[in-house]
Structure formats: C-alpha cells, structure tokens
Amino acid sequence: MARRTIIFRCLLTACAVLFGVHLLLRQRTHVPADSDQTPWEGLASPSRPLAASFLVGTNRSSNAQRASSVSVSRSYPDVTAVILNWSRLPNVVQIVSLLCGPWLEDVIAEVVVWNNNPKEITYQTFAKTGCPSEKLKIYNSPHNTYFQARYVACEQATTRFCFLQDDDYLIMPEVIRTLHARVFGTPDHSIHLLPPHEVLSTQLRTTVTSDGVHTSSAWLGHGTILPRTGAADFLALLHHLNASEDEMKMADNYFTILNNRIPDVWFDQGIELGGGQPFTVGMEGDERNKIHVINASRYLATLLNAFRASDISHKSKLPFIEVDAVTPAGHEVSQAPCLGDSCLLQTNIPLLPSNLKAESHSADDIVMQELRSIQSLGQDAVDHFLQFPPSQAVDGRPDTAFRSPFPARRGDFVSLDMLSRMGSASDSTIEITLLVTRETVDILRQVQFESSPDAVNWVVSTHELVCEETELTGLRGRRSPPRKLQECSVQSQETDHRFFRASLQVDIPSSPHWMIYEFWIRWLA
Structure with a gap:
C-alpha cells in the first residue's frame, strides 16, 4: 500500500496548486511491526466496548450500552483469506493471528499465506498465532508472482468468497464481519476498503463513455472481499486476452477496470503496520502503474467494441466483463x-x-x-x-x-x-x-x-x-x-x-x- 500512497503523492506534486498535500494529513492508527503488543491491543473489543455516552455523571451514561447486532454469519465459515508476503513477515504473523482468532471462526474457513519472498517460510513461523495447521496453508512461490498470486490462490479455494489483503495493513475483525455480511447482498462483485486518498483517486478516475464503459480503478490490498468465481473469471479473461507475464503479475491494475463496473469502495478503518520495504517505490512504480491502468482501459474498450460486433454465440463466452454496465443507483452514497x-x-x-x-x-x-x-x-x-x-x-x-x-x-x-x-x-x-x-x-x-x-x-x-x-x-x-x-x-x-x-x-x-x-x-x- 505504501507504493500507492507514493503514487498519489507524486500525482499531487505534479499539480503545483497541490504541493504539500502528500502528507495526506489524516493521522492513522499505527502499530509497529516489532511491537510486543497484539495488533488490536488498546482498540475496542468485546472486553473493552466503546462508550455508549459521552455525558459525565448522568443516569443516561450509566444505563446506556452500545447496541450490538446479532451475528449475521452463516452456520459455517465460507471465506478464504489470502495474504501476500514479500518483506514484512512479522506483519503477516500478526495478521494471521487475527484472522485465525475466535472472533472470525464462523467467517474465515482457511488462511492462505502466499510467500513471494525467495526465503521459504514454514508453519513453525506461525506457531505462536494459535492457528491450526489444517486452517493455515503456506505456499512458497518459486518466483515472485506479484499480484497475480492472490487471484490464483482465490481461484484454488473451496469457499464461496475470498478476502484479500497485503502485509502492511491490519483490518479489524468487526470490519471483516461487515464486509462478509454485506457481500451477501451483492454476491457477484467485490467490495474494496480504501483509505481516503485512494477513495478520491477511484472517484476521480471513474470513466463513463458513450461506448459502454462504466469503470474505474480500485486497489485490492487494503482489504477486499470478492466471490471466488470472480477471481476465476478474471484469470480466464486475462488468458483470453493472451496477457503477457508482466500484465499477469500486475493484475491489480486490471481487475476493477476490466470488470466494467464502477467499483464498490468503502472508506476504511485500516491500521498501518509499517515495516519492510515495498518491491517498487518512487516514480518507477508510479509510471509502471499508469501504463498498466491505461493498458487495461484500452483492453476494455477493445473488448466492448468486439463484443458488440460479434454474434450471440460469442457473447456468451466472454467472462468477467459487465457488457451492459450502468451507473449504479447508489453510486453517490x-x-x-x-x-x-x-x-x-x-x-x-x-x-x-x-x-x-x-x-x-x-x-x-x-x-x-x-x-x-x-x-x-x-x-x-x-x-x-x-x-x-x-x-x-x-x-x-x-x-x-x-x-x-x-x-x-x-x-x-x-x-x-x-x-x-x-x-x-x-x-x-x-x-x-x-x-x-x-x-x-x-x-x-x-x-x-x-x-x-x-x-x-x-x-x-x-x-x-x-x-x-x-x-x-x-x-x-x-x-x-x-x-x-x-x-x-x-x-x-x-x-x-x-x-x-x-x-x-x-x-x-x-x-x-x-x-x-x-x-x-x-x-x-
């Protein structure tokens, strides 16, 4: 996620009137990667509920309790969590500890750690998390597959949904439960958690053309829930396009754009874990992502034009793309x-x-x-x-x-x-x-x-x-x-x-x- 922050900062710096906005101004909760405390210590939890009233010394403050919703989960967990590891292994251990905790046992069925780092990791690395070996799967990739890895891991899952995140953010259990509850209302597309600067970028990139394009770009690493079939259909579309190895690796730049649906993005409550080093930084990463975003947009326009010129039999074979996309009614919410x-x-x-x-x-x-x-x-x-x-x-x-x-x-x-x-x-x-x-x-x-x-x-x-x-x-x-x-x-x-x-x-x-x-x-x- 650090690289996307850098990208946005560079974009703002390019605008003279916006010089200095790169600090992003919002103070976000930060938990050091080498901290001895658990990542959720000091935050609200069932044992430390939030205040029901901010009035002091009144009957209302003593008799009030924040309302808590009834569990909305199904009787069995139906989400596979996929975490990419590159250079922040201590963060991944913290994230796994949370995902395997009792607060998500009826949501998360399996946790997959996809290791893109050449140094192999084993279950012993996660022994203190308490995550049982039958729930935690570790895949040591023979080479760095970048973002393609999360879609492959999701496609291979046996659950209905996947939850994706990178290794530099922590998403609290109650937020994951909210994602899980809401995805049942829209089971055919993804929901993305994004910090404010990313929400702004997604909104300003929203593109609607007379040729049927209704799309924008949205990052997935801050926390995204999606149907497993969505990952499978997306990979099928990339293969249909004969996407290059580089395009496959940079799949995050293509996902929401090729879906041709204005992405469902939420302002997040993310906790930065810090630590490590992203695999790309600076202007190189900025320019590379721009190239892939534009390339994805061109792919989309070409596919839509070809679709409309084709016969009915061909139309039924094109995966993932919403060819009759319209701007959703709740787009302004x-x-x-x-x-x-x-x-x-x-x-x-x-x-x-x-x-x-x-x-x-x-x-x-x-x-x-x-x-x-x-x-x-x-x-x-x-x-x-x-x-x-x-x-x-x-x-x-x-x-x-x-x-x-x-x-x-x-x-x-x-x-x-x-x-x-x-x-x-x-x-x-x-x-x-x-x-x-x-x-x-x-x-x-x-x-x-x-x-x-x-x-x-x-x-x-x-x-x-x-x-x-x-x-x-x-x-x-x-x-x-x-x-x-x-x-x-x-x-x-x-x-x-x-x-x-x-x-x-x-x-x-x-x-x-x-x-x-x-x-x-x-x-x-």
Missing part, C-alpha cells in the same frame, strides 16, 4: 464500516463538487482525467476530503470527525446498517445517537429520524430530539475557537429494526455544515 462493532455508515452528503463529471471521450483518458480533476478541485478541497472522511464518524474516537465540505441541504441523510435486526427487548429502549457541534444541532432539529427492517419500509420516530452539552471540546475552526460538543439522541419505538437513518427535510437559511464526531445506536435499560 459514501460508505464506511464501523470500528468497535459491526455496522456500516452510509451517507449521500456530497463530498465533491457536483460539476465533477465522470463522462470521458475515451477509456484510456482515465489517468489524465484524474489529474485534471485534482487541478480543478484545488488544494483546499483535497485537504478537506482527506482530513474529514465519513469513516471518522464511526471510528469510536470523539477527537475525529466527518465534516461536510458544503452546507447541509434538503435530502441529505446519514444512516447506519446494523447488519441484522437488533432484536426486541421489552424493558429496553433504542436510541439513535450523535456527537456533534452546536452548528450541527441546528441541522438535527430539522431532521426526520426513522428506522426500517429492510431499508424499504421506514417508520418515523415520534419522539423528540434531546441534546445535552458534553465536556468534550470540538476541533478548532479556521475562524472560531473550539466549543463544547453536544450529544443528541432520539428514541426509536422500533426495537427490532436493522437500519436507522437521519434525513434532512428542509434547507436551512444559516447554511450550517454537518460535523459528526460519532454516530451510533444504543440501548437504554
């Missing part, structure tokens, strides 16, 4: 998994100006389109995107926030998918709760709070919004000193629903911005 519990934040609050269009004259314009869009956005807009992503509203930290770049407008919503119905409790009450600025309280007073069992039929809460001042101080604004944050809540009379939403019903004359420090559901005894 940003998503981020919760940290500390399995749930998913969804919001349609715009993160980029509406005049940034995905239309393009040709598929191979994808890289230049991103560059032009960054120049058009300017440094302030890019900085804001990186500093205040939606994921910071569900990271369990009251010192980070999601802030909308534009004033709130009628139709804006933020919602939580708890992944399964909460389950009724006769002596308990559910509350939709937000930790916000005073400015955002003005928005919430014009919001309709509602819940649903299926995201189709919504029930409006009949209860009043209650806001109380906390002792927490918000982030300092450009023109204003920090102020105390407000904890706002609304009771829901529906205790067995899965989806909870706050929808703005009117435009507000004062033009306040959304600023949400935390958004959660809680039980009150």
Whole structure:
C-alpha cells in the first residue's frame, strides 16, 4: 500500500496548486511491526466496548450500552483469506493471528499465506498465532508472482468468497464481519476498503463513455472481499486476452477496470503496520502503474467494441466483463464500516463538487482525467476530503470527525446498517445517537429520524430530539475557537429494526455544515 500512497503523492506534486498535500494529513492508527503488543491491543473489543455516552455523571451514561447486532454469519465459515508476503513477515504473523482468532471462526474457513519472498517460510513461523495447521496453508512461490498470486490462490479455494489483503495493513475483525455480511447482498462483485486518498483517486478516475464503459480503478490490498468465481473469471479473461507475464503479475491494475463496473469502495478503518520495504517505490512504480491502468482501459474498450460486433454465440463466452454496465443507483452514497462493532455508515452528503463529471471521450483518458480533476478541485478541497472522511464518524474516537465540505441541504441523510435486526427487548429502549457541534444541532432539529427492517419500509420516530452539552471540546475552526460538543439522541419505538437513518427535510437559511464526531445506536435499560 505504501507504493500507492507514493503514487498519489507524486500525482499531487505534479499539480503545483497541490504541493504539500502528500502528507495526506489524516493521522492513522499505527502499530509497529516489532511491537510486543497484539495488533488490536488498546482498540475496542468485546472486553473493552466503546462508550455508549459521552455525558459525565448522568443516569443516561450509566444505563446506556452500545447496541450490538446479532451475528449475521452463516452456520459455517465460507471465506478464504489470502495474504501476500514479500518483506514484512512479522506483519503477516500478526495478521494471521487475527484472522485465525475466535472472533472470525464462523467467517474465515482457511488462511492462505502466499510467500513471494525467495526465503521459504514454514508453519513453525506461525506457531505462536494459535492457528491450526489444517486452517493455515503456506505456499512458497518459486518466483515472485506479484499480484497475480492472490487471484490464483482465490481461484484454488473451496469457499464461496475470498478476502484479500497485503502485509502492511491490519483490518479489524468487526470490519471483516461487515464486509462478509454485506457481500451477501451483492454476491457477484467485490467490495474494496480504501483509505481516503485512494477513495478520491477511484472517484476521480471513474470513466463513463458513450461506448459502454462504466469503470474505474480500485486497489485490492487494503482489504477486499470478492466471490471466488470472480477471481476465476478474471484469470480466464486475462488468458483470453493472451496477457503477457508482466500484465499477469500486475493484475491489480486490471481487475476493477476490466470488470466494467464502477467499483464498490468503502472508506476504511485500516491500521498501518509499517515495516519492510515495498518491491517498487518512487516514480518507477508510479509510471509502471499508469501504463498498466491505461493498458487495461484500452483492453476494455477493445473488448466492448468486439463484443458488440460479434454474434450471440460469442457473447456468451466472454467472462468477467459487465457488457451492459450502468451507473449504479447508489453510486453517490459514501460508505464506511464501523470500528468497535459491526455496522456500516452510509451517507449521500456530497463530498465533491457536483460539476465533477465522470463522462470521458475515451477509456484510456482515465489517468489524465484524474489529474485534471485534482487541478480543478484545488488544494483546499483535497485537504478537506482527506482530513474529514465519513469513516471518522464511526471510528469510536470523539477527537475525529466527518465534516461536510458544503452546507447541509434538503435530502441529505446519514444512516447506519446494523447488519441484522437488533432484536426486541421489552424493558429496553433504542436510541439513535450523535456527537456533534452546536452548528450541527441546528441541522438535527430539522431532521426526520426513522428506522426500517429492510431499508424499504421506514417508520418515523415520534419522539423528540434531546441534546445535552458534553465536556468534550470540538476541533478548532479556521475562524472560531473550539466549543463544547453536544450529544443528541432520539428514541426509536422500533426495537427490532436493522437500519436507522437521519434525513434532512428542509434547507436551512444559516447554511450550517454537518460535523459528526460519532454516530451510533444504543440501548437504554
């Protein structure tokens, strides 16, 4: 993942107006590779739950408990996790320890460590992880197959789904469970976790042409879940194209583009492990990836043209590509998994100006389109995107926030998918709760709070919004000193629903911005 960060930094450096953005500004959780602590120590866990209230010395804070969704997993694990090892073996050991833990035993059936390093590794390397030998498979590759390895390993799996990641990031169990739960709703395509700078790159590279191209590029190493058949079909397509050895190795640059579907990307909650050295760094890696992204786009355009000129019998043989792709209805909805519990934040609050269009004259314009869009956005807009992503509203930290770049407008919503119905409790009450600025309280007073069992039929809460001042101080604004944050809540009379939403019903004359420090559901005894 370090190489992709470098690529993005180089791209920004190429734009004079964006000089200095390469620091990426967001402070991410970091666990040193040689640390003695477990990678999840100090983070939220069942034994250390997140705060249900930030109010001190009130009955509400003592009687409240963060709502936890009922397990959404099937009765048997159906995911094979694939980890590539190159130069960060201590990281791989930590990742394996987490993937083999009891918190994922009903999700992860098998863990495959594909070793691209010439130095062989054995099961003994992972003995302290507690991962049984029948669950952990190690493959010492005779040569470095780069990213092709993850697709081959997934194709050879016996499970329905694969979870892919590189060796420099840690994905928490609750996030993997959220991916697993949601992939059942879209079982034919992949879901990608990406840090903010990668989400921005994917959005700015989104390409739609009159020739049927509906695509973009998205990295897989930050954490991706996909159907095993997707990996198999992708490899079949590369063989159909007679892809070169170099193209096969750099398969990540081709995967989402050749799928011809705007990728489903989530803002991540990734934890950087650091350590080691990526196999490519600097401008060489940047230029190489650009070449392969453009090459993938040209392949896609050629295949679509050939498809439309062919007969029906040929059409049925072309794997992987969505030949009749359309822009998905939820394309404008940003998503981020919760940290500390399995749930998913969804919001349609715009993160980029509406005049940034995905239309393009040709598929191979994808890289230049991103560059032009960054120049058009300017440094302030890019900085804001990186500093205040939606994921910071569900990271369990009251010192980070999601802030909308534009004033709130009628139709804006933020919602939580708890992944399964909460389950009724006769002596308990559910509350939709937000930790916000005073400015955002003005928005919430014009919001309709509602819940649903299926995201189709919504029930409006009949209860009043209650806001109380906390002792927490918000982030300092450009023109204003920090102020105390407000904890706002609304009771829901529906205790067995899965989806909870706050929808703005009117435009507000004062033009306040959304600023949400935390958004959660809680039980009150």
